[in-house]
Amino acid sequence: MRQHQLRSDLERQRVGAFQLPLGLEPVDLPEPVQGFVLDYVPGEEDPVTGEVTPDTYSFQVTVSHERILPIYRNAVQLLGDEVTPVIEVGSRDAFRSLDVFMTPEPIPVGDFLRGFGQYRAVLMEDANIGIGANSDEPFVEVFLDSWKGLLINVPIAMRWEVERMLHQHDLAEVPETWPLELDRRATSPTVVRDVLSAGVPGSAEPEDLTRPDFEEVLMQLREMFGLELNVDRSSNLDEGGRPLGRTLWYAVALARPIDPEAVDSDRTATEGAARSDGAYVNLWLAATCLDEVEDLVESRLEELDLEYLGLYSCDRVAHDERPEALNDLSPRPATSEVFFIDIDPW
Numbered sequence: 437m438r439q440h441q442l443r444s445d446l447e448r449q450r451v452g453a454f455q456l457p458l459g460l461e462p463v464d465l466p467e468p469v470q471g472f473v474l475d476y477v478p479g480e481e482d483p484v485t486g487e488v489t490p491d492t493y494s495f496q497v498t499v500s501h502e503r504i505l506p507i508y509r510n511a512v513q514l515l516g517d518e519v520t521p522v523i524e525v526g527s528r529d530a531f532r533s534l535d536v537f538m539t540p541e542p543i544p545v546g547d548f549l550r551g552f553g554q555y556r557a558v559l560m561e562d563a564n565i566g567i568g569a570n571s572d573e574p575f576v577e578v579f580l581d582s583w584k585g586l587l588i589n590v591p592i593a594m595r596w597e598v599e600r601m602l603h604q605h606d607l608a609e610v611p612e613t614w615p616l617e618l619d620r621r622a623t624s625p626t627v628v629r630d631v632l633s634a635g636v637p638g639s640a641e642p643e644d645l646t647r648p649d650f651e652e653v654l655m656q657l658r659e660m661f662g663l664e665l666n667v668d669r670s671s672n673l674d675e676g677g678r679p680l681g682r683t684l685w686y687a688v689a690l691a692r693p694i695d696p697e698a699v700d701s702d703r704t705a706t707e708g709a710a711r712s713d714g715a716y717v718n719l720w721l722a723a724t725c726l727d728e729v730e731d732l733v734e735s736r737l738e739e740l741d742l743e744y745l746g747l748y749s750c751d752r753v754a755h756d757e758r759p760e761a762l763n764d765l766s767p768r769p770a771t772s773e774v775f776f777i778d779i780d781p782w
């Protein structure tokens with residue numbers, strides 16, 4: 437596994453006395469009020485299972501970047517012995533703004549804490565990613581968002597425990613931290629910067645292809661925690677829950693040779709190279725759901741004598757954003773199929 441490293445050419449930005457993570461550069465960003473906003477959240481009934489979540493208090497903590505890590509470390513101590521890790525990243529999918537990854541089953545809280553520690557530098561500085569965990573006993577959620585604000589949700593009985601902890605960090609309840617009008621602006625008040633040392637165009641740092649980029653680090657986190665994209669894999673819905681039918685997809689799969697010693701004469705040089713070690717396999721295809729995407733990808737790779745190892749990334753693509761080679765493709769593809777494939781050997 438390749439080890440990530442932060443860029444050394446980035447200067448930390450600030451607005452007034454408020455320091456930002458390295459991944460954020462202010463454009464027209466006001467200085468926030470440091471403290472926490474407290475809200476009461478009534479419990480809800482799950483329409484599928486009928487289970488009712490308890491009433492909770494939600495603490496939204498906003499502090500200068502150099503102060504957030506000790507508060508986060510105290511907050512995760514509120515979690516139970518088993519937790520469900522959650523990661524959120526901005527989505528490239530044409531019909532979804534956010535990709536949420538979760539574990540299908542809880543894991544020991546110690547495993548989550550060790551994983552966070554291993555990737556702490558990028559998780560604390562990269563504005564592309566938010567990370568947290570939930571526990572059922574007690575019913576607690578702790579989430580560090582992409583701007584490195586901290587959300588703490590706890591049952592009613594734990595309110596004073598959280599308030600005491602925050603007071604120990606010299607934080608008080610405030611009516612507002614970031615101005616609410618930020619969400620209503622037509623343009624973003626910040627620019628997100630790449631923080632990983634993996635060859636960033638235009639940066640003062642030399643290209644280092646031995647280091648993983650953000651997508652590879654995300655893949656490492658997914659493998660370490662056992663995270664899965666939190667979508668219905670058997671349907672194809674937009675963010676509002678409307679069915680889309682068959683759509684265009686762009687997928688990058690991981691593959692390795694089924695038999696590294698076997699090299700057929702009818703394979704291209706690129707495919708032969710992929711068979712010796714492994715490869716990223718780029719595919720454009722039409723499908724009705726994520727399950728069908730994986731079936732099509734696995735079947736196509738088997739035809740190339742490649743073992744399917746999983747999806748590195750997979751996004752739906754708007755018809756207007758299709759590649760030139762698919763100019764004749766209908767907005768509603770008639771069949772599910774792989775249109776073309778490109779193999780990038782490791």
